[in-house]
Amino acid sequence: MSPERTKLATVTDAVIVGAGPVGLFQVFELGLLGLRAELIDSLPVIGGQCTELYPDKPIYDIPAIPVCTARELIERLAEQIRPFSAGLHLGQEVTSVQKREDGRFDVETSRGARFDAGAVIIAGGVGSFQPRRLAVPGADAHEGTAIHYRVKDAEHFRGRDLVILGGGDSALDWTLALAETAHSVVLVHRRPEFRAAPASVERMHALREAGRIDHLEGQVQSLIEDGGALRGVRVATRDGLTRSVSLEHLLIFWGLHPKLGPIANWGLTLHRKTIPVDTARFQTNVPGVFAIGDINDYPGKKKLILSGFHEAALTAFAVREHLRPGEKVHLQYTTTSPVLQKRLGVGTASPDHDVPDAARTQAKAAAP
Numbered sequence: 001m002s003p004e005r006t007k008l009a010t011v012t013d014a015v016i017v018g019a020g021p022v023g024l025f026q027v028f029e030l031g032l033l034g035l036r037a038e039l040i041d042s043l044p045v046i047g048g049q050c051t052e053l054y055p056d057k058p059i060y061d062i063p064a065i066p067v068c069t070a071r072e073l074i075e076r077l078a079e080q081i082r083p084f085s086a087g088l089h090l091g092q093e094v095t096s097v098q099k100r101e102d103g104r105f106d107v108e109t110s111r112g113a114r115f116d117a118g119a120v121i122i123a124g125g126v127g128s129f130q131p132r133r134l135a136v137p138g139a140d141a142h143e144g145t146a147i148h149y150r151v152k153d154a155e156h157f158r159g160r161d162l163v164i165l166g167g168g169d170s171a172l173d174w175t176l177a178l179a180e181t182a183h184s185v186v187l188v189h190r191r192p193e194f195r196a197a198p199a200s201v202e203r204m205h206a207l208r209e210a211g212r213i214d215h216l217e218g219q220v221q222s223l224i225e226d227g228g229a230l231r232g233v234r235v236a237t238r239d240g241l242t243r244s245v246s247l248e249h250l251l252i253f254w255g256l257h258p259k260l261g262p263i264a265n266w267g268l269t270l271h272r273k274t275i276p277v278d279t280a281r282f283q284t285n286v287p288g289v290f291a292i293g294d295i296n297d298y299p300g301k302k303k304l305i306l307s308g309f310h311e312a313a314l315t316a317f318a319v320r321e322h323l324r325p326g327e328k329v330h331l332q333y334t335t336t337s338p339v340l341q342k343r344l345g346v347g348t349a350s351p352d353h354d355v356p357d358a359a360r361t362q363a364k365a366a367a368p
């Protein structure tokens with residue numbers, strides 16, 4: 001490895017691939033054992049499936065929480081791991097994991113972030129979520145300029161002519177929100193039925209009747225371009241006609257689909273898009289690479305958040321053993337252990353988690 005790469009890489013005890021509920025809880029379990037983590041997710045927000053697929057649905061099977069929404073669960077996890085100040089790197093996919101000769105790992109993301117990690121924990125769920133893209137010629141060239149799969153800043157669309165594609169909650173929510181500020185909004189959905197909340201659909205119809213938005217039942221057939229700029233779309237409507245709709249921005253909300261993606265190229269044994277692990281350490285076939293949550297596989301595996309939490313606890317001990325072989329780790333209770341309370345920042349002394357692992361080990365070696 002070149003000296004430049006070493007200089008740029010963030011040195012850490014562990015990189016966690018995936019900031020779903022299980023990846024988040026892994027930060028906590030590592031933190032209790034005095035280990036630092038960097039958390040990476042391809043999505044721009046934490047929470048994995050909970051945030052992307054069912055944020056407002058109630059969950060009833062989290063121990064000691066009789067009911068909470070998926071969004072609340074993620075908020076609580078975020079609060080619980082705050083004392084450990086894990087680095088959070090969102091909106092970037094982990095593209096490469098390579099084991100070095102010294103046993104550590106070089107990890108890289110799609111945005112060029114680099115990590116030098118003692119261990120890698122894959123909490124990638126069903127894979128990294130990708131937007132369902134518009135498959136008409138030329139669409140890729142406009143992505144990020146005139147074609148958008150996500151709204152980063154609603155102000156960007158103020159006073160503009162917009163076409164929105166989709167019939168789910170995101171499509172309807174943005175139609176209602178942007179109708180307030182855009183110059184024009186046309187919602188295009190291929191069916192008369194919508195998957196969005198009935199109240200949103202009702203409001204959309206009311207806006208349409210008031211002439212504030214337009215709504216077409218049909219599918220985009222092709223783009224209308226002029227000098228390289230996107231000017232409109234041709235929509236094949238259900239009555240068999242093709243209508244040209246002019247626009248400045250095309251927003252597409254067709255949902256997300258999971259893709260195992262680059263994880264398949266890291267030299268790991270795979271079984272039907274999952275990663276086999278042992279049930280004592282949750283280690284993969286590559287020593288130092290662990291897999292927890294929905295992405296792993298072992299006899300009796302159940303894809304539940306609860307199972308992922310248990311796996312995270314045991315993995316933390318396994319990672320600690322991997323990083324400091326032979327060093328005894330005593331099981332301690334958060335209720336009574338001053339060391340754990342110090343790490344949690346609830347004891348009287350300040351937490352020691354910001355002392356680099358190597359420095360801590362040296363300090364210990366130097367102690368009488």
Ligand code: FAD
Nearest residue numbers: 018020022041042048049093094124125127128293294305
């Ligand atoms: P995920 O939540 O899938 O998160 C994985 C994350 O990894 C994603 O954010 C993804 O973007 C990221 N990722 C993947 N690959 C990469 C990469 N290469 N680079 C960067 N990031 C990457 N479970 C329960 O226990 N109780 C319930 O009531 C319940 N209800 C559910 C309801 C629905 C509708 C659904 C769909 C699931 C439900 N589940 C429930 C299942 C539960 O959501 C999953 O078990 C849980 O989300 C798994 O967590 P995870 O952290 O392993 O993975």
